[in-house]
Amino acid sequence: MAHEIKLVTEAELRRTVHLDLEVIDCVEEAFAKLATGKVVMPPVLSMALPEANAEVDVKTAYVPGLEGFALKVSPGFFNNPSLGLPSLNGLMVLLSSTTGLVDAVFLDNGYLTDVRTAAAGAVSARHLARQDVDTIGILGTGVQAKLQLIAAAKVRPAARALIWGRDGDKAGLLAAEMKTTLGIDVAACPEPADLVAQSQLVITTTPARDPVLSADWLHPGLHITAMGSDQEDKNELDPKILAVADAIICDRISQCEKMGELRSALETGLLAGTGNVRELGDVISGASAGRQSDDDITVCDLTGTGVQDTAIATLALGKVRRANAGTTVLA
Known part of the structure; x- marks a missing residue:
């Protein structure tokens, strides 16, 4: 048959x-x-x-x-x-x-x-970012930088967005494209620290092997979605960020321990264990708490799941x- x-x-x-x-x-x-x-x-x-x-x-x-x-x-x-x-x-x-x-x-x-990865970023923002996001910050200039911004704007409509990349020309081109696509103010930001300071939602989309986001830049109310680290040698966030965050959420803890930002935080010893780490599905279902106040600093570690x-x-x-x-x- x-x-x-x-x-x-x-x-x-x-x-x-x-x-x-x-x-x-x-x-x-x-x-x-x-x-x-x-x-x-x-x-x-x-x-x-x-x-x-x-x-x-x-x-x-x-x-x-x-x-x-x-x-x-x-x-x-x-x-x-x-x-x-x-x-x-x-x-x-x-x-x-x-x-x-x-x-x-x-x-x-x-x-x-690409589509499902961007959608996961939007799910993270929907459940962990503050309701009143005014500015979305994107670190990176590749395909995911573009798609993550489009997806995030669907669940947290912001007045503007900022984009940083190691290549300033690429950041400028992407900002111009996204301004037309989204119909909001989008600009390239030459300093990542300034981008973070002005943003309530920051998404890291780089293949970095050394951190591109410092713990010194954190501020109350910030949500960070880190989705670039999906291999054992990648690391976008200063490991101290996970040590001081009010909530750490992973797509899958066992996976993030091996290839996500969680891996770096555990290996450095700055995070003592996974006792306070939660999974995104548990936050969605209400089994675990995510953001509990507007001043919380929250981090979502996405490595991509089957x-x-x-x-x-x-x-x-x-x-x-x-x-x-x-x-x-x-x-």
Whole structure:
């Protein structure tokens, strides 16, 4: 008996799946389900290929109640730009939770990962940032800098945004683009300390291996979402930040201990343990407290989870089917 499989390209996904409130709500619900303890989510399979200056990550999660579960392969081959190729690509495969048969193959080159990552940042802001955010600060100038700002503005409509990058020209170009996209005042900020001082919500989106945000810059009411650290050698936040924060929230504690900002704080000894660390799903469900006052300093450490991939892939297949997009093959 033939089985239908949807093959969907990046271009088709970009026309069908957008960074909107539906996607943000979908990712939020996935984190809430993760908090129930019924989700099966193995540790990230990470393989370094030093001879090729590359790494490959594989993530997955089974979520009871969803029709499918995703297997995502994310290769990063960092010599590719010299060959005229992008350094990041990859795909997602969605399999039936009932039969294990392949329902869809998303040849997305990382697009769905970009969207679900930005959506997680919005979920963090929705539950941990102050209600009265006037200024959003972005550290970084890449794809996630752009998407995180778009997503954050959907849940914390701010009057303005500030962007800092090591390359001031890139920061200026991104600021001009975002001013047009969002219709608010967006400017490049030459000093990260000034950006933090003026912002109530700061999102770090860099591949930094040395901190780009100092504990000396903290101020009452600040929320920080750190999403750039997703490997054992990355570190965006001064580890002291986690030691003095009023609330530390992780997407997955066991994962952040190995590859997130939590890892750096624990390794330096500035954070004695994870006793006061909470997971985002528990904050969403109300099982754990997040921000408790407008003066709290809160930090969310996002490393990217398989449950997000399963959530976005399941949502994407529904949208693709309704739009009659992609190519159907029989297997």
